[in-house]
Structure formats: C-alpha cells, structure tokens
Amino acid sequence: MQTTSVAVILPVMVPLLLAAVIYAVERRSWRLRNSLSVMAALASFLLVVQHYRTIMADTTIVANFPQLLPPLGVSFRLDYLGFFVATVVSFVWLLVTIYSTAYMVKEHAKNRYYPFSVLTLAGAMGVILSGDLITFFLFFEVMSLSAYVLIIHEETAVAMRAGYRYLILTIIGGLSLLFSVIAVFQQAGRVSFTPGGLPLEITALTFLAFLGFLVGFGIKAGMVPLHIWLPEAHPVAPSPASALLSGLMLKTGAFGLIRVTYQIFGLEMMQIVMWRDQLQLLAAITIFLGSAVAITQDDIKRRLAYSSVGQMGYILLGVGLLTERALIGAIFHIFAHAFMKSSLFLAAGAIIYSTGKRRVSEWVGLGRKMPITMSVFTVAALSMVGVPPLVGFVSKWELALGALDAGSVAYVLLLLLSSLMNFIYYFPLIQNAFFGEGVAHAAQAKTRRDNLPLAMLAPMVALAAVILLIDLLPYNFALELAERATYSLFTTAR
Amino acid sequence: MLSLDLLLLVPILLPLCGAALVFLLRAHRRLQEVVVVSTAFLTLGAVAAVYHVNPGHRLELIFIHLVDFGLSFRPTHLGALFALISAGIGALVSLYAMSYMRSSHSQTRFSSFLLVSLSGCLGVFLAGDYFTLFLFFEIMTFAAYPLVIHDEDDEAMRAGDSYLYMGVTGGLVLLFGILLLVWSAGTADIVPVLDRLQGGAVNPYLIAIIFLIGFGVKAGLIPLHVWIPHAYPVAPAPATALLAGVMGKTGFYGILSVLAVTLSSSLPSQEVSALPINIGFALIWVALLTILGGAVMALLQNNVKRLLAYSSISQMGYVMLAVGCAAYLGAKGGLPYTAAVFHAFNHAVLKAGLFIMMGSVYLRTGSLELSKLGGMAKVLPLTALATLVATLSVIGVPGLSGFGSKKLIQYGIDKAAAYHGEPVLAWVGPLFMLGSVLTVTYLIKLYYGVFLGSYRGRGFSAAKEGSIIPAVLAAFAGGIVAIGLFPERVINMMARSATATAVDFGMMAEQLGAVKLWTASSYIAGVIPVALGVVVFLAARRYRFGTGPVPCWLSVEALLYRPVTQGFLRFCCNYVTRVEGGLCDLYDRGGSVSHSVFRRVKKFDDMLGEGYETAQRTTSLVVEQARGLEQGLGQAYDSVGQAAEDITRRIRNEAAGDNGAAGQRPEMWNPQNVTLGSLVVAAVMLMVLLVLYTVGSRIWQ
Amino acid sequence: MLNLGHAPVLIVVVLLLAAFIIPLLGKRQGVVNAVFLGAGAAAFIMSLSMTMRVLAEGTLHYPVGGWAAPYGIVVLVDVFAAYSSLVLAMVALIISWFAVYGPREVRHNGVYFTLILLLTAAMQGMVMAGDLFNLFVFIEISSLAAIAIIAIKGTKESVEASFRYLVLSALGSGGVLFSIALIFMITGHLNMEYIRTTLIVTAEQYPLNLLTSIGLMVVGFGVKAALFPMHVWLPDAHSNAPTASSALLSGLVVKVYIIALMRIAYLALGLEIFALLPIRHLFLALSTGALMVGSVFAMVQDNAKRLLAFSTVTQVGYIFLGFGLFSPRAIEGGVLHILNHAVMKSLLFLAAGVIIHQTGIKKLSQFNGLGRKMPLTFAAFTVGAMSMVGIPGTAGFISKLYIALGALDADMLVFAVLILVSSLLNAAYYFPIIISAFFGKDSEKEAVEPRLAMLAPILVLALMVFFFGLFPSLMVPLVQQTALLFVR
Amino acid sequence: MVIIERLYMNIYYLVAVILFIIGFHTMLTHNNLLKKIMGMNIMDTSLFLFFVAIGYIHGGQAPILREGVMQYVNPVPSALILTGIVISVSFTAFALALVVLLHKQYGTLDADKIIALRSKRHA
Incomplete structure (x- = not known):
C-alpha cells in the first residue's frame, strides 16, 4: 500500500529551517540556541515516530516533487527501512545533542557547532527519507559537507589535515555516486527506489555504476581501503560530533548500500552477477583490518574509530550476503551500532571532558572515579563483543545465521574472531578502569564521583539502558522492524 | 494466572535481585551479609522446589521475544539435580564467604558478583535450549571475573586475563557450535537432533568437536585447562570453591547434554549412528590424558591451591572418562552415565569442600606454600579432620563418597572395553589405575x-x-x-536423572543391579591404589621429587597458547597496521603524485607559451625560407623558360628541317589543372593554421 | 504604456538610448543612476514579457522598420534568443546594481554606465539578430565596449590587458567577418533563414568555401569566447578589470559569443551541414583540454580574480562540451550552463570584488580568517564555489548533471567521467579557499561586512544559485525547446 | 593563358586574401603596437575589398535606377562596408587611444618591453 503525504518531508525540513533560525538567534541567547538545537532533533524524532501506525499497517508513505530537479524529480519515501533508521538516527541525535549542550560549554565556536549539527541532522534525515537516488545524493552531500565543519571544529593543524582528507574523499565519493546515479538514470530512465529493483541490463556501465556506488558509500561507511579518513577525523572532532559521525553518519553509507542493492539493482541481478562476492570480500577485509588495527591504537578515540571500521564491515557483510537473516542482522546492526558506538564516544568524551585523558593506558582507576560513565562504557563495550542479552549480540547472531544461509562458514568464523578481537581491545580498558592495583591507589584520592552535568550523564545512561534492555523487552520492536524491513525488501524482490 | 512454571524464574532472578540489593546496601555491611546469605539459601529453597516438582510436572517457561531467538527454561532432571547441587554449594559458600571475606576490601563487589555468577550457573542448568544456556554461560563467565581477580595484584590480574580470554574464546567457539546447530537442525532446543544433522550441510562431527571445545574450556579438559591453574589459586577461597565446585560442572553439563541428548537420534528404530561412538572413543582418551596430566602436574606443585587446581582438572578427567564411556556405549551407556553424574556430584562437593578447608588454613597462616606449612593439625584440628575425610574420599576409600563413583566408573570402563571389542580400550583400566595411584600420592603430599x-x-x-x-x-x-x-540412594537418584533424559537407557536397572559396592574385592580394589600411592609418595619424598619448581616445558600455555596468541597479536600489530599504514601512505602518495601532475601541467602551460613562441619563430623562418624558395623557383622558372625557349627554337629549327617529329611535343606541367578556388582555399587553410598557432604570439604570452 | 509587441527592438533601443542620454546628464549622479538602472530594469521586464510571448506563440520575426526579409533587417527571436536575452537582462541588471552601489573603481561613473549599457545593448542585439551583418555589427560594438570597460579602470595592467584583448578580439572579428563574407559569397544572402534555404542547394557546389567559412567562424568566435587554447587573453583581461566589468565579462560577454555561434550553426548553416564536419569533435577535444587545463591553471593561482578567470576557461569548456556532445540532454545542459555560470561566476566575481575592496587583500593565501569577519560575503562566495564544484542543490549541479546524462546518451562515457574529474579539480581549488577563510588562523587585517546595498546583489545572486539549483523546472521548457531547435 | 585569365578574374579575392594574411601576420608578429594597429587596418581593408568584390559584377553600374542599364552592382555589400568602415575607424581610434595611454604609463611602444616592465613590477 502506498499513501501520499507531504508530512514525510517534515522531519527533514524542520531541522533545515531550525538550522537557519538557530543561526539567526544564537548571538542573542545561548539558551535559545541550545534548546532549539534539542528541539530540532526532538521534532525530527516525533515527526518520524508519528507515522508508526501507518507504517506498521504495511503502508509506504511517499511524497513526490517532480518539478524539482527535472528530469529526475525529488521524492521522499517512508517505508519500514526508512522508518527504522530514521527513528534510530533522530533519537540518538536527540540524546547526543542534549549531551553536547553540556559538553560544548568548554569548547569555542559554539555558535558554529549547533547550526551545523542541526544541518547535518537535516541532511541525514533527508538521506534516510529520500525516495530516489537523486534526492538521496542531494542530502548526502548536504550532510557530508556540513559534517566537515563538525570534524574540524577544533581547528588545530591536525584537525584541518584530517578535515581536508575527509573533504577530498567525500567529494570523490560524491562524484562517484553522481556518476552512478547518472548511469542508472541513463539505463533505466528513472532513479526512484523501486521494490525489486529497476529494470537494468547487465552491462559494463551497470557494473561501473555498481562500482561507483561501492566507492561512494564505501567512503562514507569506512570500507577498507576507503576508510582512511575515518580514524583521522573521529579523534579530532569533539566527542559528541564523533558520536554523531561514527554512530550515525557512517550508517547512511550502509543504508545507501542497502537501498541500492535491493531497490536499484534488485536481488536477482545481484545474485546473477556475483558482485556480492566483491562486496563480501571487502566487508571481510574491513572487519578484520578494523578490528586488528584497533588493538594497536592507544588514543581512545582512534581505537573507537577503528572499531567503527570493523563494525561497519559487519553491516556491509550483512548487505553483501544477500540472505534474509543476514540483512536482518545488517539492519539491526545499524541500530545496535548506532547506540553502542554513540555511547562509547559519549563516555569517552565525558572522560576526556572531566579528566583530559585520551590515552587508553591512562585510564587506570577511572571506574572508581566515574563509575556511571565507565559502566556505560562497559555495557556498550560488552555489547560490541557480543555478550548475549545485550543488543550487539542479536545482530551478530542474525548475521552469522545469514552467513550460514549463504553457505559461508568462513564468515561466521570471521565474525567470531572479530568478536574476540573486540574483546581484546576493549577489555584492557575496562580492566584498567575497574580492577588492578592502581585502582585502589587512585581510589584513595578523594574526588567527587562522576563530576558531570546531568545533561551529559542522562543521555549516556539512556543509551546504555537501551543497549541493555531492548532485547529483554517482551516486544522487541527494533528487531520486529528490522525483520519487517527485510521482508519488505525481499518479498517485493520476488 | 500464576503458573507453577514461573517457579523456574525464581532461582535465576532471586540472586540477581539479591545482587542489586547488595549493591544498594553498600553502606551497611551487616545488612549486606544478611542479604547475601538469605538470598543464597532462599535460592537453594527455590531450586529444591524446582527439583521436587520437576519429575512429576515437567516445568517449562518460554519467552519467545526475548533476545531475538527467545529464551526458554525447561530443566531436565539432570539439570535440576545439578542446579540443586550448585545452589547447595552456593549457599554454603556464601555463608563461608561472609566470615572469610570480612577483612577483605571490595566486599560489595565480591558478594554481588558471587550472586550473579550463581544466577548464571543456575541459568545454565535450567536452560531449555542452547541459546539460553549460552546466554547464562556468558553471564557466568563475566560475573566470575571480578571474583577471580579479587586480590587485584599482578598475579591475580594475569590470572584473570588468562581466565577471561580463555572464557571468551570458549564462549565464542560455543556460539559457533550453536550457530551451526541452529542452522543445520533448525532448533536450539536440547532435544535429540542427530538424524536431522546427518546428511545436512554441516558435518555433525564438526559440531560435536566444536561443542566439546567450547564446553571443554570450562570443564578443564587438557589441553584447554590452562586458565584453571592460574585462576583457582589466586581467587579467594569461596570464589575458588564456587569455580571448582559449580562452574566446572557447567562445562560437564554442557558436554553431557550434547553427547547424550543432542547428538542422539530421536528415532530409536534407526541404525545406531557411529558418531557418538567415535566421539566417545576419542573423549575417553582425552579424558585419560586429562586424568594423568592433571595428576602429574598436581604432584609437581608446591602450592596447595595450585595442587588442588590440577587435582580438579584430573578429577574432571574421571568424569569425562565416564561420559566418554557412556557415549561409546550408546544406549547401553546407562551405567557410565550414572557414574559420570555421580562423580561430578562428588567432585563438586569434595573440591568445593577442599578449597574451603584450605581457605581456613590460609586464614590462619596467610600462605599456602607447602614449604611454609605443616603441623596444622594441632592448630586446626577440625579442619584437619574434615580435610582428612575429603582427601580420603577423593582417594576412594570405601565408606566415603568417592568410593562409589570411582567404582562405577571402573565398571563403565570394563563395559566399554568389552562392548565393541576395541582391544585398545583394554589399556584404559590400567591407566585409570595409574591415575588413582597418582591421586593418592599427591593427596598424601598435600595432607x-x-x-x-x-x-x-x-x-x-x-x-x-x-x-x-x-x-x-x-x-x-x-x-x-x-x-x-548410603551410595545406593544417591546412585538411584543419579540413575533417575539419567533415565529422565530423552535417551532410553534400557538396561539401566539391570546394570546397576549388577554393581556390587560392598564386597571384599571392591574394598581390596579400593585399597590397592592407596597402598601403591603411599609407596610412590615415600619414594618421591626420598628422592625429593616434586619439591622443586615445575619445569616450564610441561606447560601447555607456554608451549601452545602463548606463542599462538602472541603470534596473532604480532600479526595484528605489525602486519595489519603496516598494511593500514601502507594504505594511508598510498593515499598520501596519490596526493603527492597528483600534485606533481599538476605541477607538470603547469609546466605544460609554460611550454605552451614557449610552443607558441617557437611556432611563431618557425613561421617567420618558413616565410623566410619560402621567400628564398620563391626566388629560387623564379630563377628556376626563368632558366626553365630559357631552356624551353631554346628547345622550342631548336625544335622549330629542326622542324623546318625535319617535319616528322612535330607531333611528339613533350607533356608539360599544365597550369589549367590548378583552379583558382583551390589556391584560395590553400591560402585560407594556411591562415587558419596560422591562427591556431600564433594566436597567443610571443608578445602576448 | 509600452507596446510590448515591439519588445525585441525596444530592448536594444532603450538600452542604447539610455547609453546616450547618460553622458548628457552630466554630474547629476542620482539621475544617472536612475536612468542606468531603469534602463536595465526595463530591458529585463521587456525581455521577460518577450520570453513569455515566445513561449506562447513560437518564434517571433520582427522586421525592423517594416521591411520584410530578405531585404529588410529582421530580428528573429526564437526560444534560444529569448532565453539568452532573459539571462542577459537579468544578470546584467544585478551587475548594474553592483556597478552603481558597489565599490567605486572608475573615475567617471557616467562613462562607465554608458559603456555598460552599450555592451548590454550590443549583447541583446547579438542574441536576437536575424542576419549575419547585424550580428557582426553588434559583435564589434560589444567587443569595443568590453575592451573599454576593462581599460576604464585606468591602471597600467588594465590598459595593457585591454590592448591585448583588443588585438585578439580584432583578429577574431576579422575571422568572423571573413567567414560572413564567404557565406555571402556562396548564398548571396545575409538573412540567416534565407541563407539556410539557399545553402541546402549551393553547399555542394562550394564545399571548400563553406569549410573555410566555418573554420574561420569557429576560430573567430573561439578567440572571443576564450575556447581553449585561444583563452590566453582572458585571465589578464578579466582579472584586471573593475569588479563589475569582470562579472559582466566572465558571466555574460564570453558566453554571448557562444550563443551567437550556436545561433549561426542552427539558424544559418543548418545542422545537416554542421554535422557533416568534424566541428563537434573539435569542440569535444578543445573542451576536454579546457576542463582539465583550466582547472589545473586555476589551482596554481594566488590572485583571487585570476583564479576565477581561469575557472571561466573551464566553465566555457563545459558549455562547449554540452554542444559538442550533441545529444538533446547535453545541449540542454550546455544551455542551462550559460545561465548557471552567468549567475555563479558573477556571484563569485562580485564577492571577490567586495572582499578585495573591504580588505585590500588580493592574494588567496591571505584570505585566512576573513570568513569570520565577513560571514555573509564569504557565505555567498561559498555558495558560488559549491555551485562551481557541483554540489547538489546548487545551480552548477544541474547543468553538470544534464551534460553528464547527455554524455551517456551520446554513448560517450568518458566525458561523464571527465566532468566528474573536473568537478573534483574544481573542488580542489575552491575548497581550500573557503576552509582557510572560515577556519584558518586570523589575519591581522581588519575587515567588516560591506553596506547592505553593496551586499544585496551578491545575496540575490546566491539565492538565485539555490533557486536555479532547486527549481530548474522554470527554465526547462525554454531549454528543452532550445535543444529541439538543435536536434530537430 | 587560362590561368592568367582566371587570376585576372579573381584578382580581387586573391589580393584580399594576401592582404588579410599580411595584416594578420603584422598584427601577431610585430612588437610595435602601432604596427599592430596598422596590421589590423590592413586586415580590415582586405575584408572590405573582399566584400565589395563579391558584390561587384563586371560591367555593372552603380545601383541607381536608370534607363538602359541592365546590370547593377549588388548594393548590399557596399552598404554593409560603409558600416564596416565606421567600425574599423572606431576600433582604430580606440586602439590608438589605448596606445597613447600605454605610452604614457610605460614609456615605450614595444610590447616586449612592456611585458618586461610589467613583470618587473610584479616581481
């Protein structure tokens, strides 16, 4: 079923407009600025969630604006997949924005941070709610470019260099996306996301288009060997921005890949032409390399960034395996990783905020000083490792089963190996923080526990609570939505 | 509606709630202790209720939506039995811990995690499917970590690392097995699925081996035991008691479920599969290795707890030996099955007890090195007595618990050796005996x-x-x-647990009936190893064997695990990082290459300018040359014309003389062939070229 | 009331009249400004109404003075002409505003306005001319005026650059005139439509004349439109002119010659003949060079205006590429790029001019930190730059998209890739400027936002960049019909 | 003889082309600015000649309606050339003005020297 409703564009437009409003008012009142920023994310979230009933009634909401950007036309679309990812993104964005209102107090150029954060939100929501490739591309660029401002926020030489690298790669990615969009349009005459894929011939051009998508989305999603901007950019950005980048923005790459795989090329084509093999291989390399390099990093944010690379590999693998369960795993991991990585970055940010310690080896005894923060960190880290009742386990489980469905035991082993590696790089941190001889020593120094503002603590705890509890709810709507999204992608494919 | 099934949740949630309460009450020591102990005993009560209800009314509790795959609790009789044992030991341990830990730091942490691990253990035993089992297995693994490293000194942290890395790896291997099982059998329930696995995409042997490895880590099978001698000694005595008495049993329980339930056929009429037999055969040898290896290592130790840790490994080897026999015997394996359960039960009680007793010693002396102890019988008479009882029981002296189970295992071995006519199995009995002798020796050494x-x-x-x-x-x-x-009673209880599993042990009663515990021959059989053990001990004492440090080449850890782990980490750190660095390098180089390309293009720009200039110069030159050529041509034409005139004149002259040659005029260049249009065009084209080449003339560059 | 039926001529006449009135007004600055802007506005309104009419009624033939073709002079307004006229009038009006209220770089505003009006009038005449000789006359007028508005700055560099421009422009004019003469020689007509009907018959008799003629025409217009590698005059000329002149030159003047060439191509020669010759491939080859080399040249510049001038070379390459690909979509892209580039390049030049005026800094390497002091100006500059790079949502993206689509339509994948690579190169020289401006270390230079009147045209242009980026559908009917003219 | 006749018939065109090339060459290759302007004029002149030649018919009369005259010269080119001359003159005038300005500012009319002066100033 399909209904047309312009309400679909509201989650995009409201932040877009609010970004302008924030820019206008921020010089007058910082309170207004902060609350408007939070409002933007909240509004986005509510405007998405209000469609819950409609969506769950198997209805896709669309809004078409063919007069924009002819001959392609702009269109928006809210289906299961979009709804799920949009909800996740806007919700985490809301929490991170609340967090940042406290975190950013110590930073400079706050007046620049907030409008661009909200603008990036608008871009991300636009990406998720877009109904065709050109709209997708449009908002993709908006998001990427405004994220640049978040990355170089510190404006140090390192940040500028990282930002430049990000920018160049982003532009290359954008251009290869554009190329693919053009190629698809030339072949099929339209670029809207169509259940079951567009009628494309298997030609060299189609393959080039696929490669273009792979490069474009791969750069954003941090796929090896296109990931090199990621470990540079994340450490230099302010922690809330890292959380947004790593937790949410990377997902748009994977999201795009899902859209393209299932709704542009279509399942049948992907199965015939064996492009999935390349995708799988790249994903496997990504998983391994990300996890392995993370072990060697001492800067906490770099370690988390490499961990993101590895985790994005899971999602890419889930997309590339082309089985239902693998896709459920991938979509669910979008959700899971968004929450886990955001809370990890927020916790790391809180620690840097109150102690200034960026190096992993310096985290001795932090568990005593900041028990709540470190608990959040621990919960998220264990979830990354895939400890059962936590959210990270479920996606791994589904992914592994999907890999088995595709007949590749090797990928299951890889997943497990990567889990072990996750454990190897997260555990020493937790261990240092809570246990060991140094801890008792550190505990003697009387400090107030978790000397953090509520606006920083609450979002972290909320994220951790979701990680901890969502699988224990009697009705796991996240998984339900991921499953429905997958089935909708698959059933229409047949 | 409150259902009786909800009873299953009590033993799992109660300790968790207790842990939370302990955490909240961290300011009130006394209250905490009360909460811990009462929680443990209430849990024991709940488990007892479960055990009591279960045979008649098969309890079942399923939560479809929890954690993706759904959680289910459906304790088998065996599970309920072990839950009861665990809860009992847990209760005693918590009681003991209150007193033992009174002067220690971080009591809150210790107590709460003690309860959480207990909950995890109970969850494992009460789980209805492997998925749930795995979940609680992991909870248990992680919750026990703070118990292991409680002392937080270097040694403890190292041991904790070893424990946790092994535990996590084992957990992941287990997860792999479960995944394979779920995928090929379509269910994670603990039900017989062998017939579904056969002919599937995954070799059932693979699944079996993976499960063995996964659970074997917890059970302490050699060579997967390496964490045990690290972790047991450093943990506080109550924690060690829990680890050895309860957690080790989860591994055993898992292996038993896999071999006796999952990898058995649900269709009795079918041909007996070779798989359990082969696996059982292999397991027998692994178990023997574990028995002997553990015993020898125990003999070499000088630290009481480490000695007991190796003893624990060795004893689990006995249990596994029985399990192997049971699997090997298939449907006739009721007796060794019972033996395994019985011995596991015994071992749980004995080892927990022994660790606790040694804890008491430690409380008084502050050391557990054999070289620094001695004569404690006078100081701690009660402890000495209790230890004596426990030690003798482990040795297998009649009238104590170990006697019955060992006897049963021996019966099982005999049966197995006779069953398929495998001649190699005849060696098992003597080796088993050797193990017993070594056991006696190290226990004497200890006592x-x-x-x-x-x-x-x-x-x-x-x-x-x-x-x-x-x-x-x-x-x-x-x-x-x-x-x-009263071994018969217990044996019957165990046998009931065996019959209550899905496997049909047809001749169980018959077999058990044939077992004669209280005979003279069995007494003698029990005494022989003791005597031999004493002899060996005296000999060893005479030659001061086993008092020095343990040779490092005996350590599997040093031989296998450490090189592998370090190799892997080195691979990660060096090569992958280098690859990563290479990638970054590549990009940077790409950047610099494009920069140099740009520089080249800039140079091209300059060259373009020079090119224009050269072209212009060349044009001038060409014009000069053309002028020269023109002059030359003019002269040539002149001379040609002159010559032509001469010739014409001569011809005319000749014609005047000779008319015959008049028709043969030479073919000459015919100007009529050249149209004016083409001349104009040629000129214009030249001009176009000129335009192209001289547009940016030298001046205007 | 004006009778807008005469709009085609009235546009030119009004502009010319205003041009001649202004010197008579002497030093009354207010009146001069009013006349100047009024003429521009009137031209814009008439152009708009004319466009509407063309869209509604089809091609307009307006015989000047009532003399019908082939003897009389005919103004021929088809969709392309109407579109071009609209673009010219619109952008010229905004630049005129800037010329009035922007930084004062010329001694005699009156003379300057006259020249601008002359230039605009000539350009309007050029795009609407129905016969070749009129076209030529307008070309000459516009060349002269264009040279003059460079030289009027009076600095050494500008005079020198304008003289160079003059020489090459004269060369181009010579070529064009020669080619017109050759065509006249073949056909005996100057009216473009009559030329075509005659040419169908006579082309085969005089193939070489025709070839020469077309070659000369391409070279002649190529020099004037700065087609690579005949662009050598452009960087100096555009960077040394007053700001408004630079914007006019880069935004409009260069393109008007392309329009003229294209009009001759489809009106006078007929596409059959055009298609016979390798002109298309010449265009493709040269525009490839322009795309690559222009960007790279721009990359190594440190002078802001020179950079923009080199960027123009690239962008002209885009337009030629669109025509060279010759698939409908590519032509639509090329035609759209005329508008889009006019808007964004004017924007960039005006913004650069304002920056230079407010700070005195011409070197890009000293732009660091200025973005924070002049946020609006630099935001507008950023918008223009993004459009140049082809960020979606901006005007530049649309035309690039169309041209790339056209490349695929024409089965020339390599050009689609080429466009993307060139976009990357554009990004590589525009983004560092923006980054250093907004995030670089503060320079000691004091800088403030200019007054609103000076800023207004820049902001309007920035909005237009977004507007045409998001609603190109407004222009699409015109553009599509234009493409039909070509591919008919 | 035929070629001479043909040359004679097309003598105007030929001369026009030759003049054009001379003008072109002068404009591009001569350093002296004044000579450039001269070249420009030569080029223009050649084009005028060419145009008029197109319209000229052997034996044709001025296009004024009179009795007994059957052949007229095509009046259009001549008319156009009038305009062309005007343009040429204005171009020349303008160019000369610029030359004066340049001479004032650089003190030379040699293009090479102007370039040298300019780049010196830049450096």
Missing part, C-alpha cells in the same frame, strides 16, 4: 605437607574462625560421609 610434621611458617594471624566456618566445614564433611554411607 602431609599441610597438617603433619611441624610448622615452617612465620606465625599465625590473629583471625578467629568464628562459628560459621567450622559449621560449614562440618557440613561438607558430614555430607561426604553421608553420601559414602
């Missing part, structure tokens, strides 16, 4: 070293035992004696 002789330490701590510790010790000793005195 002699600790309680007899004279004290070699520096004095005693002032800590008072209080009244709780003796009570707990007494409870353990009493239990051991009670079981030893």
